[in-house]
């Protein structure tokens with residue numbers, strides 16, 4: 325059962341990372357021509373071209389947000405692989421720096437974009453993205469601070485939170501995709517469901533992160549020397 329859970333988790337992570345890669349590549353291909361050739365208004369307007377048009381007005385900011393996003397989704401899974409962490413600690417440290425730098429750029433630009441780029445979901449979406457950008461940045465800071473203090477268990481927990489919030493952007497695309505596909509039945513417009521989609525994705529990922537942390541928690545001792553439950557020791561080792 326435990327193996328099944330871990331396998332389901334890794335499958336989910338790979339799937340969401342792939343979605344993350346696709347959305348970044350697609351958006352990059354759309355905004356680079358704007359940077360090189362200048363802005364041209366779309367000839368046909370639909371719900372999709374309207375969204376593309378929003379980002380076409382902010383090509384540089386979008387690129388600064390999504391290129392580190394690509395680094396984040398590609399490097400993230402390796403940071404959480406026990407084998408790499410345990411056998412190649414130097415790689416884990418180097419990957420950690422990359423994760424931290426890209427994460428900080430993503431979080432800061434996400435906060436700026438929350439207010440600078442018109443949100444299809446209005447205020448509801450702005451509050452969700454601004455709040456979770458801040459929480460994401462705070463989690464990254466805590467993960468960094470805790471490892472500097474050699475508090476491995478706590479470092480691991482904050483890193484899981486940050487990673488889960490970052491990956492939520494892919495889940496949000498799935499949720500909003502379902503809202504789009506069912507809008508004929510529900511009657512909901514993108515303005516109504518976009519914000520809800522953002523909240524659902526971020527909150528779901530926060531719950532999943534807390535669930536996983538609780539299930540695999542390393543025991544923290546008073547002296548901050550990490551000890552392990554039998555289950556978490558096995559997870560840490562393999």
Ligand code: HEM
Pocket residue numbers: 344345347348351379386389390393394396397430431434435437438441443444453454456457460489490491493
């Ligand atoms: C804390 C995590 C993140 C927050 C709060 C956040 C927030 C935002 C915001 C506010 C926007 C502009 C508004 C909108 O999409 O409607 C945006 C756009 C975007 N973000 Fe993020 N972001 C985060 C992480 C990431 C990551 C890790 C990736 C990499 C996969 C990513 C990829 C994108 C892309 C591709 C866009 C352009 C819109 C699109 O093509 O769908 N973001 N993000």
